[in-house]
Amino acid sequence: MNPLPRNPLHPWHLLAILLLSLPVLTACAVKLVSGYDEHIDSAATELQRRMDAHLTRLATIEGEPEADFDANRQFYDDYEVDVRAVRVRAQAHEKNDLTEKQLELMLDSLDELRTVHEAGALGKDTIDTLRTLFNTAWGAIIKLEVAKKRGD
Amino acid sequence: MSLKLSDLVKSMVDAAKASLASDWPKVEDYGRPELKKLSQSLIDIAKLAADGKINARQAKAILQIHRNTTQTVMLTVEGMGLIAVEKAINAALKSVADAVNAAAGMKIV
Numbered sequence: 001m002n003p004l005p006r007n008p009l010h011p012w013h014l015l016a017i018l019l020l021s022l023p024v025l026t027a028c029a030v031k032l033v034s035g036y037d038e039h040i041d042s043a044a045t046e047l048q049r050r051m052d053a054h055l056t057r058l059a060t061i062e063g064e065p066e067a068d069f070d071a072n073r074q075f076y077d078d079y080e081v082d083v084r085a086v087r088v089r090a091q092a093h094e095k096n097d098l099t100e101k102q103l104e105l106m107l108d109s110l111d112e113l114r115t116v117h118e119a120g121a122l123g124k125d126t127i128d129t130l131r132t133l134f135n136t137a138w139g140a141i142i143k144l145e146v147a148k149k150r151g152d
Numbered sequence: 153m154s155l156k157l158s159d160l161v162k163s164m165v166d167a168a169k170a171s172l173a174s175d176w177p178k179v180e181d182y183g184r185p186e187l188k189k190l191s192q193s194l195i196d197i198a199k200l201a202a203d204g205k206i207n208a209r210q211a212k213a214i215l216q217i218h219r220n221t222t223q224t225v226m227l228t229v230e231g232m233g234l235i236a237v238e239k240a241i242n243a244a245l246k247s248v249a250d251a252v253n254a255a256a257g258m259k260i261v
Contacts (some may be wrong), residue, residue: 004232026244028261032238056210098231112213112220119209125204129196129214136189137221140228143182149231150239 011048032095036148043086044145048138050079052131059127069117076114083107102141157199160191164222168229175233183229190222 054075061067068087087103090096113130122130164187169176197218200236201211249261 028236030241030245032234098227099236102224102227103187105224109220111219112216115213116206116210116217119213121208123205126200126210126214129193129200129219132189132193132196133214133217133221136193137224138184139224140186140221144228145229147228147235148237 016087018030031095033148034093034100036150037089037093037143039146040086040089040099043082043089044138044141047079047082047086048135048142051134051138054079055131055134058122060122062124062127063121067121072117076117080107080110083110090107099141099144102137102144105117107139107143109134155195156193157188157195161192163190164191168226171226172229172233175236178236179229179232182232183225186225190218190225191216200220 037057054072054084058067058072065071078095083103087100087107090103113134116126116130157214161184165184168183168187168225177256188258197214200214201208206214245261253259
């Protein structure tokens, strides 16, 4: 079998390839996780505050009709829309799978909270536990977003 | 049977360490206190159920929130580990940039 014919690149071709590659080579800092997004940071901080305020209010009015699920249905609907909006924003970035997944988990937790509220009255101890869990989850989302600053 | 906080924290930290291996020390300052907080929450949920303060449906839903929160914390731990690795790679590239650029006769790194 004849060897494949050798087709060496002309020096001008090599130079052209090198020149075309320069922008890639000079910008070759490795990025494993997406960059920081100030909008996600501030939206997550605001959503954390709103959930804390909602649960604190429920604890304050415990036993009153205003604490029932039906009186708070609108909060859950509005909150879900706002969390989904942040998730859409997160999906716009490359290499942002971790934050996307966190926001999907947050949507699931919101759904579960709706179930907890619908299933019966919430006592102060239950609300304390739920508040800790939601603050921990939002804190983790914010912590990751801030870590993406990389000291820039 | 009562749950012991120190046992739960140890189990969770051991699982995180095993998952992250050599990257664990880079994220331990954040991970350990968060896992301790989650362990305490698990004890609180068990107590709420045992004291009859939540019904079975509520207990199941709160446990799912706990699971989601734990996973959210672990994703942050994973992300911080990746960012630490990324910084190490870029620092290594930067440290050899001068030598590579000199050998290439032009700035390529």
